[in-house]
Amino acid sequence: MLKEGQYRNPSGCAVSAVIDRSGKPMSGRRMIDSIAVMHERSNGLGGGFAGYGIYPDHKEFYAFHLFFDDRAARKTTEEYILRHFEIAYSSEIQTRKLPTVTDEPIIWRYFLAPLPRKLADSHLDEREYVARCVNRINSGIDGAYVFSSGKNMGVFKGVGYPEDIGEFYRLDEYEGYCWTCHGRYPTNTPGWWGGAHPFGLLDFTIVHNGEISSYDANRRYIEMFGYKCTLRTDTEVITYIMDYLVRKRGLTLREAAKVIAPSFWTTIETKSEEEQREERFLRRAFPSLLITGPFSIIVGYDGGIMALNDRLKLRSAVCAEKGDLAFVASEESAIRRIEPDLDRVWAPAGGEAVVFELYGKEAAR
Amino acid sequence: MKIDARGQTAKRLNAAIAASHDKVVEVEGVVGQRYLGTALVDKILKIDGIPGNALGAYLDGAEIELFGNAQEATGDTMNAGEIVIHGNAGDATGYAMRGGKIFVEGDVGYRCGIHMKAYRDAHPAIVIGGRAGSFLGEYQAGGTIVVLGGEDESRTVGYFCGTGMHGGEIWLRAAQPPSTLPPQVRADKVDTLPEHIEELIEQWCEKFEKEPNIYTGSKFLRLTPDTANPYKRLYTAN
Numbered sequence: 001m002l003k004e005g006q007y008r009n010p011s012g013c014a015v016s017a018v019i020d021r022s023g024k025p026m027s028g029r030r031m032i033d034s035i036a037v038m039h040e041r042s043n044g045l046g047g048g049f050a051g052y053g054i055y056p057d058h059k060e061f062y063a064f065h066l067f068f069d070d071r072a073a074r075k076t077t078e079e080y081i082l083r084h085f086e087i088a089y090s091s092e093i094q095t096r097k098l099p100t101v102t103d104e105p106i107i108w109r110y111f112l113a114p115l116p117r118k119l120a121d122s123h124l125d126e127r128e129y130v131a132r133c134v135n136r137i138n139s140g141i142d143g144a145y146v147f148s149s150g151k152n153m154g155v156f157k158g159v160g161y162p163e164d165i166g167e168f169y170r171l172d173e174y175e176g177y178c179w180t181c182h183g184r185y186p187t188n189t190p191g192w193w194g195g196a197h198p199f200g201l202l203d204f205t206i207v208h209n210g211e212i213s214s215y216d217a218n219r220r221y222i223e224m225f226g227y228k229c230t231l232r233t234d235t236e237v238i239t240y241i242m243d244y245l246v247r248k249r250g251l252t253l254r255e256a257a258k259v260i261a262p263s264f265w266t267t268i269e270t271k272s273e274e275e276q277r278e279e280r281f282l283r284r285a286f287p288s289l290l291i292t293g294p295f296s297i298i299v300g301y302d303g304g305i306m307a308l309n310d311r312l313k314l315r316s317a318v319c320a321e322k323g324d325l326a327f328v329a330s331e332e333s334a335i336r337r338i339e340p341d342l343d344r345v346w347a348p349a350g351g352e353a354v355v356f357e358l359y360g361k362e363a364a365r
Numbered sequence: 366m367k368i369d370a371r372g373q374t375a376k377r378l379n380a381a382i383a384a385s386h387d388k389v390v391e392v393e394g395v396v397g398q399r400y401l402g403t404a405l406v407d408k409i410l411k412i413d414g415i416p417g418n419a420l421g422a423y424l425d426g427a428e429i430e431l432f433g434n435a436q437e438a439t440g441d442t443m444n445a446g447e448i449v450i451h452g453n454a455g456d457a458t459g460y461a462m463r464g465g466k467i468f469v470e471g472d473v474g475y476r477c478g479i480h481m482k483a484y485r486d487a488h489p490a491i492v493i494g495g496r497a498g499s500f501l502g503e504y505q506a507g508g509t510i511v512v513l514g515g516e517d518e519s520r521t522v523g524y525f526c527g528t529g530m531h532g533g534e535i536w537l538r539a540a541q542p543p544s545t546l547p548p549q550v551r552a553d554k555v556d557t558l559p560e561h562i563e564e565l566i567e568q569w570c571e572k573f574e575k576e577p578n579i580y581t582g583s584k585f586l587r588l589t590p591d592t593a594n595p596y597k598r599l600y601t602a603n
Binding site: 037266337350 | 397414415416437453456474475498499500523524544545
């Protein structure tokens with residue numbers, strides 16, 4: 001069977017997200033109910049969730065979620081992990097067997113702390129050290145794939161309808177202050193568990209509806225900085241672009257949004273002098289990271305989410321608020337299912353980033 | 366007849382609507398069911414909730430009244446009839462519409478009226494009470510779009526209004542033309558509204574209980590394709 005990376009997948013898809021800005025935890029059940037409304041946007045070949053704040057008892061450790069094809073791959077990977085990390089706790093991820101979710105790989109979870117001496121010798125920032133280890137496992141060990149690697153958060157994904165994947169991972173038993181999810185509609189899929197969304201690197205996750213036409217231009221540029229686009233899907237390259245701009249170059253999320261979905265030059269001309277200066281600078285500094293083609297994405301990170309549409313708005317996205325809760329989804333109905341009575345509902349313009357964060361997060365920076 | 370939509374698929378809802386012997390069918394508790402009222406000919410459908418995409422697609426004479434917001438592609442390729450939305454409508458409202466009328470109380474998203482067209486006695490019309498997003502009337506080939514702009518006349522439409530427009534007319538309640546109008550579209554200031562536009566505005570006011578004088582006394586712009594500057598040789602020299 002051809003896997004992602006040997007086959008390119010254009011996709012349709014559904015996205016949804018909820019965050020309680022007061023930090024109050026909620027069950028993953030809410031996201032399962034939301035994404036189920038948009039069943040027709042998926043075709044059963046991929047679904048997934050990211051939950052934030054779900055591991056409060058192990059929040060100081062990097063939580064790795066891994067797919068293994070077989071026990072040999074697990075053994076090789078664990079040998080690698082032990083050379084680079086201390087394993088605080090590890091176990092197979094508990095799942096619920098369902099007739100609609102089949103051919104699942106071996107799925108394990110590890111709570112890890114980098115070995116202090118190894119980390120010091122590497123002369124790397126801790127997060128860069130972890131990101132490189134993820135990269136090494138994914139590109140170097142056959143049959144092993146790290147699909148989640150942040151602290152106090154986790155990605156859960158697989159092949160199936162998203163609502164079934166949510167049941168499979170028993171997400172009703174997890175509680176987090178923020179959830180994002182994705183239902184996939186790839187038109188030519190090899191159907192591999194690692195190819196489902198969300199894509200994650202450290203605490204950054206991306207769910208994405210669309211098909212970017214600038215993929216190769218973006219990939220060539222981002223690979224210059226050590227990223228390896230092994231899966232050849234749009235979402236993977238967007239994940240690396242966001243990681244590069246925000247973690248490595250220190251841009252804010254809103255600035256990063258102006259790089260990947262900038263205004264047209266003619267539109268920039270109509271803006272204030274200060275806005276013109278900023279937008280012109282960002283377009284000129286990172287021209288190869290402009291993403292063209294239709295997309296709506298939700299970026300999840302420690303303490304917040306950001307929603308963004310392509311600048312032509314060729315995909316739908318709706319935002320809403322109700323008290324401390326904030327929502328983003330491909331369709332308003334997916335929000336109304338879990339919160340019928342909303343304070344505010346609006347559709348952001350193309351290229352307009354909408355950021356919802358925990359209260360006090362902005363001040364903490 | 367009243368139908369409770371909770372837990373029902375779109376297919377079952379449409380079958381129940383079609384099977385009803387009553388002229389008026391009320392559907393409540395709608396959350397995300399797509400294609401409601403597809404190709405419906407002679408009923409009055411009243412919907413409570415948030416229907417899924419393509420509400421009233423291929424509508425062929427029926428009347429749909431929605432109490433809630435509409436999602437994407439409302440009235441996709443509709444042929445005849447009327448859709449009234451007490452709320453906002455999403456992107457591509459009136460997509461490739463061929464006849465009938467759509468009245469929206471609030472705003473519409475991007476690409477409203479994309480590819481709408483007119484033929485002989487079929488003249489589709491969309492009246493928007495609020496603001497229209499970017500690419501209003503993209504590739505418009507016929508029919509009429511009216512944007513009232515709500516309270517604030519200065520923000521009637523987004524960017525790139527009338528891109529690729531080659532037929533029909535767009536009426537904006539605005540004193541100044543949009544800043545990014547393509548060179549192939551001309552904007553004329555109109556002081557006295559023609560009868561067919563006044564009629565559309567009056568119909569909109571009646572449906573949403575507004576005072577017509579507020580709107581009909583305002584300055585309007587009429588956008589049409591500029592026949593003196595056609596699209597000739599836009600792509601190739603042939």
